[in-house]
Protein backbone atom coordinates (compact mmCIF):
# COMPACT_ATOMS: atom_id res chain seq x y z
CA UNK A 1 0.00 0.00 0.00
CA UNK A 2 1.02 3.60 -0.70
CA UNK A 3 0.29 6.31 1.87
CA UNK A 4 0.18 9.86 0.51
CA UNK A 5 0.63 12.38 3.32
CA UNK A 6 -0.66 15.87 2.55
CA UNK A 7 -0.25 18.75 5.01
CA UNK A 8 -3.00 21.35 4.66
CA UNK A 9 -3.41 24.87 5.91
CA UNK A 10 -6.42 26.72 4.46
CA UNK A 11 -6.45 24.79 1.17
CA UNK A 12 -10.21 24.20 0.82
CA UNK A 13 -10.40 25.35 -2.79
CA UNK A 14 -7.80 22.80 -3.87
CA UNK A 15 -9.02 19.65 -2.12
CA UNK A 16 -11.54 18.15 -4.53
CA UNK A 17 -9.45 18.81 -7.59
CA UNK A 18 -6.39 17.40 -5.84
CA UNK A 19 -8.11 14.20 -4.73
CA UNK A 20 -9.68 13.61 -8.16
CA UNK A 21 -6.29 13.97 -9.82
CA UNK A 22 -4.57 11.69 -7.30
CA UNK A 23 -7.23 9.04 -7.78
CA UNK A 24 -6.78 9.22 -11.56
CA UNK A 25 -3.01 9.01 -11.23
CA UNK A 26 -3.12 5.99 -8.90
CA UNK A 27 -5.63 3.81 -10.79
CA UNK A 28 -4.93 0.17 -9.96
CA UNK A 29 -2.69 1.00 -6.98
CA UNK A 30 -3.77 0.38 -3.39
CA UNK A 31 -3.43 3.77 -1.69
CA UNK A 32 -4.60 5.99 1.15
CA UNK A 33 -4.50 9.78 1.47
CA UNK A 34 -3.71 11.20 4.89
CA UNK A 35 -4.53 14.85 5.32
CA UNK A 36 -2.90 16.45 8.33
CA UNK A 37 -4.81 19.66 8.68
CA UNK A 38 -4.14 22.76 10.77
CA UNK A 39 -6.59 25.03 8.94
CA UNK A 40 -8.47 27.87 10.50
CA UNK A 41 -11.16 27.90 7.79
CA UNK A 42 -13.60 25.28 6.46
CA UNK A 43 -10.92 23.03 4.87
CA UNK A 44 -11.65 20.12 7.29
CA UNK A 45 -15.36 20.18 6.39
CA UNK A 46 -14.44 20.11 2.70
CA UNK A 47 -12.07 17.19 3.26
CA UNK A 48 -14.82 15.23 5.07
CA UNK A 49 -17.26 16.01 2.26
CA UNK A 50 -14.82 14.76 -0.42
CA UNK A 51 -14.04 11.70 1.74
CA UNK A 52 -17.65 10.56 1.27
CA UNK A 53 -16.75 9.88 -2.37
CA UNK A 54 -13.24 8.60 -1.65
CA UNK A 55 -13.05 6.22 1.31
CA UNK A 56 -9.25 6.11 0.92
CA UNK A 57 -9.12 9.50 2.66
CA UNK A 58 -8.23 9.87 6.32
CA UNK A 59 -7.85 13.17 8.11
CA UNK A 60 -6.08 14.25 11.27
CA UNK A 61 -7.27 17.71 12.21
CA UNK A 62 -5.11 19.42 14.81
CA UNK A 63 -6.26 22.31 16.92
CA UNK A 64 -3.51 22.58 19.52
CA UNK A 65 -0.52 22.11 17.26
CA UNK A 66 0.60 23.58 13.94
CA UNK A 67 3.60 23.71 11.64
CA UNK A 68 4.45 21.95 8.43
CA UNK A 69 7.18 19.62 9.74
CA UNK A 70 5.21 18.29 12.70
CA UNK A 71 2.21 17.81 10.42
CA UNK A 72 4.13 15.68 7.92
CA UNK A 73 5.77 13.60 10.67
CA UNK A 74 2.37 13.02 12.23
CA UNK A 75 1.19 11.78 8.84
CA UNK A 76 4.14 9.36 8.56
CA UNK A 77 3.33 7.99 12.01
CA UNK A 78 -0.30 7.37 11.07
CA UNK A 79 0.50 5.97 7.61
CA UNK A 80 -0.15 2.29 7.01
CA UNK A 81 1.61 1.94 3.65
CA UNK A 82 4.81 0.11 2.70
CA UNK A 83 5.58 3.20 0.66
CA UNK A 84 5.07 6.71 1.96
CA UNK A 85 4.84 9.91 -0.05
CA UNK A 86 4.57 13.56 0.84
CA UNK A 87 3.15 16.27 -1.40
CA UNK A 88 1.71 19.78 -1.16
CA UNK A 89 -2.04 20.35 -1.39
CA UNK A 90 -1.86 23.35 -3.69
CA UNK A 91 -1.38 21.40 -6.94
CA UNK A 92 2.13 22.81 -7.43
CA UNK A 93 3.15 19.16 -7.38
CA UNK A 94 1.16 17.59 -10.24
CA UNK A 95 -0.49 14.42 -8.85
CA UNK A 96 0.36 12.40 -11.98
CA UNK A 97 3.98 12.38 -10.78
CA UNK A 98 2.89 10.03 -7.97
CA UNK A 99 2.33 7.34 -10.57
CA UNK A 100 5.90 7.62 -11.85
CA UNK A 101 7.32 7.80 -8.35
CA UNK A 102 5.53 4.56 -7.58
CA UNK A 103 6.96 3.06 -10.76
CA UNK A 104 10.48 4.02 -9.68
CA UNK A 105 9.88 2.40 -6.29
CA UNK A 106 8.61 -0.77 -7.93
CA UNK A 107 11.79 -0.76 -10.05
CA UNK A 108 13.85 -0.98 -6.86
CA UNK A 109 14.34 2.53 -5.49
CA UNK A 110 14.31 3.10 -1.73
CA UNK A 111 13.69 6.79 -2.23
CA UNK A 112 12.21 8.59 -5.24
CA UNK A 113 12.80 12.32 -5.62
CA UNK A 114 11.15 14.19 -8.48
CA UNK A 115 13.39 16.98 -9.73
CA UNK A 116 12.75 20.28 -11.48
CA UNK A 117 16.41 20.54 -12.34
CA UNK A 118 17.14 17.55 -14.58
CA UNK A 119 16.32 17.21 -18.31
CA UNK A 120 12.53 17.05 -18.69
CA UNK A 121 12.00 19.01 -15.46
CA UNK A 122 10.78 22.59 -15.13
CA UNK A 123 10.59 25.10 -12.27
CA UNK A 124 7.21 26.40 -13.45
CA UNK A 125 8.47 29.87 -14.31
CA UNK A 126 9.46 30.96 -10.80
CA UNK A 127 10.37 34.65 -10.86
CA UNK A 128 14.03 35.59 -10.50
CA UNK A 129 13.66 36.29 -6.78
CA UNK A 130 12.06 32.94 -5.93
CA UNK A 131 14.63 31.22 -8.15
CA UNK A 132 17.42 32.95 -6.27
CA UNK A 133 15.95 32.09 -2.85
CA UNK A 134 15.32 28.48 -3.77
CA UNK A 135 18.78 28.09 -5.41
CA UNK A 136 20.51 29.61 -2.39
CA UNK A 137 18.58 27.39 0.04
CA UNK A 138 19.60 24.35 -2.00
CA UNK A 139 23.29 25.33 -2.15
CA UNK A 140 23.53 26.15 1.56
CA UNK A 141 21.90 22.80 2.33
CA UNK A 142 24.36 20.93 0.14
CA UNK A 143 27.29 22.82 1.62
CA UNK A 144 26.23 22.04 5.19
CA UNK A 145 25.15 18.45 4.57
CA UNK A 146 27.36 16.38 2.25
CA UNK A 147 24.61 13.75 2.12
CA UNK A 148 22.51 16.12 -0.02
CA UNK A 149 25.16 16.76 -2.64
CA UNK A 150 24.17 14.05 -5.11
CA UNK A 151 20.50 15.07 -5.06
CA UNK A 152 19.59 17.78 -7.58
CA UNK A 153 16.36 19.00 -5.91
CA UNK A 154 16.61 18.13 -2.20
CA UNK A 155 14.58 21.02 -0.77
CA UNK A 156 11.16 20.33 -2.27
CA UNK A 157 8.18 18.83 -0.46
CA UNK A 158 7.56 16.07 -3.01
CA UNK A 159 9.07 12.63 -2.35
CA UNK A 160 8.36 8.94 -1.80
CA UNK A 161 10.27 6.33 0.19
CA UNK A 162 10.06 2.86 1.65
CA UNK A 163 8.72 2.70 5.17
CA UNK A 164 12.02 1.14 6.39
CA UNK A 165 13.92 4.32 5.47
CA UNK A 166 12.66 6.11 8.59
CA UNK A 167 12.08 3.12 10.85
CA UNK A 168 15.12 3.89 13.04
CA UNK A 169 15.48 7.55 12.16
CA UNK A 170 15.45 10.27 14.78
CA UNK A 171 13.34 12.86 12.96
CA UNK A 172 13.03 16.17 14.73
CA UNK A 173 10.24 18.37 13.49
CA UNK A 174 11.86 21.74 13.14
CA UNK A 175 11.69 23.70 9.96
CA UNK A 176 9.91 23.46 6.70
CA UNK A 177 12.12 21.13 4.69
CA UNK A 178 11.05 17.75 5.85
CA UNK A 179 12.69 15.87 2.97
CA UNK A 180 16.08 17.24 4.02
CA UNK A 181 15.45 15.70 7.47
CA UNK A 182 14.52 12.31 6.00
CA UNK A 183 17.50 12.34 3.61
CA UNK A 184 19.90 13.22 6.42
CA UNK A 185 18.58 10.87 9.10
CA UNK A 186 17.15 7.97 7.06
CA UNK A 187 18.70 4.71 5.86
CA UNK A 188 18.51 3.98 2.13
CA UNK A 189 20.84 2.86 -0.62
CA UNK A 190 19.16 3.63 -3.93
CA UNK A 191 17.67 7.01 -4.87
CA UNK A 192 15.90 7.51 -8.19
CA UNK A 193 15.33 11.00 -9.56
CA UNK A 194 12.59 11.57 -12.11
CA UNK A 195 11.84 14.80 -13.98
CA UNK A 196 8.70 16.84 -13.24
CA UNK A 197 7.23 20.20 -14.05
CA UNK A 198 6.48 22.39 -11.04
CA UNK A 199 3.16 24.27 -11.36
CA UNK A 200 2.01 27.73 -10.35
CA UNK A 201 -0.35 27.98 -7.39
CA UNK A 202 -3.78 29.05 -8.70
CA UNK A 203 -5.96 28.82 -5.53
CA UNK A 204 -5.29 29.73 -1.91
CA UNK A 205 -2.30 31.56 -0.51
CA UNK A 206 1.36 30.80 0.05
CA UNK A 207 2.52 30.45 3.66
CA UNK A 208 6.19 31.22 2.98
CA UNK A 209 7.74 33.74 5.33
CA UNK A 210 11.03 35.00 6.73
CA UNK A 211 10.54 32.75 9.73
CA UNK A 212 10.73 29.74 7.44
CA UNK A 213 14.23 30.77 6.29
CA UNK A 214 15.48 31.02 9.87
CA UNK A 215 13.99 27.65 10.76
CA UNK A 216 15.67 26.08 7.76
CA UNK A 217 19.08 27.37 8.84
CA UNK A 218 18.46 26.14 12.38
CA UNK A 219 17.48 22.75 11.01
CA UNK A 220 20.69 22.53 8.93
CA UNK A 221 22.93 23.39 11.89
CA UNK A 222 21.15 20.77 13.96
CA UNK A 223 21.32 18.10 11.24
CA UNK A 224 24.99 18.72 10.55
CA UNK A 225 25.74 17.35 14.00
CA UNK A 226 23.35 14.43 13.77
CA UNK A 227 23.12 13.22 10.19
CA UNK A 228 23.59 9.58 9.33
CA UNK A 229 27.21 9.55 8.13
CA UNK A 230 27.17 5.78 7.66
CA UNK A 231 24.50 5.98 4.98
CA UNK A 232 25.85 5.52 1.44
CA UNK A 233 23.60 5.68 -1.58
CA UNK A 234 23.64 5.74 -5.37
CA UNK A 235 21.47 7.93 -7.57
CA UNK A 236 19.82 6.82 -10.79
CA UNK A 237 18.38 9.56 -12.97
CA UNK A 238 15.46 8.69 -15.18
CA UNK A 239 14.78 10.42 -18.48
CA UNK A 240 11.23 11.21 -19.54
CA UNK A 241 11.46 8.24 -21.96
CA UNK A 242 12.46 5.84 -19.16
CA UNK A 243 9.64 7.19 -17.03
CA UNK A 244 7.08 6.65 -19.80
CA UNK A 245 8.33 3.18 -20.69
CA UNK A 246 5.49 0.68 -21.11
CA UNK A 247 2.73 3.30 -21.44
Ligand SMILES: Nc1nc2c(ncn2[C@@H]2O[C@H](COP(=O)(O)OP(=O)(O)OP(=O)(O)O)[C@@H](O)[C@H]2O)c(=O)[nH]1
Pocket residue numbers: 006007008009010011036037038039066067068071087088089090092157201205206207208
Ligand atom coordinates in the same frame (compact mmCIF):
# COMPACT_ATOMS: atom_id res chain seq x y z
N1 LIG B 1 -0.77 21.03 8.34
C1 LIG B 1 -0.11 22.14 7.96
N2 LIG B 1 0.15 22.35 6.63
C2 LIG B 1 0.81 23.47 6.27
C3 LIG B 1 1.27 24.43 7.22
N3 LIG B 1 1.89 25.43 6.53
C4 LIG B 1 1.81 25.09 5.22
N4 LIG B 1 1.15 23.92 5.05
C5 LIG B 1 0.88 23.19 3.81
O1 LIG B 1 2.13 22.84 3.25
C6 LIG B 1 2.11 22.88 1.83
C7 LIG B 1 3.18 23.85 1.31
O2 LIG B 1 2.85 25.19 1.66
P1 LIG B 1 2.92 26.40 0.63
O3 LIG B 1 2.34 27.61 1.27
O4 LIG B 1 2.33 25.98 -0.67
O5 LIG B 1 4.50 26.61 0.50
P2 LIG B 1 5.37 26.75 -0.81
O6 LIG B 1 4.88 25.80 -1.88
O7 LIG B 1 6.77 26.65 -0.38
O8 LIG B 1 5.05 28.22 -1.26
P3 LIG B 1 4.36 28.71 -2.65
O9 LIG B 1 5.28 28.30 -3.76
O10 LIG B 1 4.26 30.18 -2.54
O11 LIG B 1 3.02 28.02 -2.73
C8 LIG B 1 0.67 23.26 1.45
O12 LIG B 1 -0.06 22.09 1.23
C9 LIG B 1 0.18 23.99 2.70
O13 LIG B 1 -1.22 23.93 2.85
C10 LIG B 1 1.00 24.18 8.61
O14 LIG B 1 1.34 24.94 9.51
N5 LIG B 1 0.32 23.01 8.91
Ligand SMILES: [Mg+2]
Pocket residue numbers: 088090092201206
Ligand atom coordinates in the same frame (compact mmCIF):
# COMPACT_ATOMS: atom_id res chain seq x y z
MG1 LIG C 1 2.98 25.86 -2.57
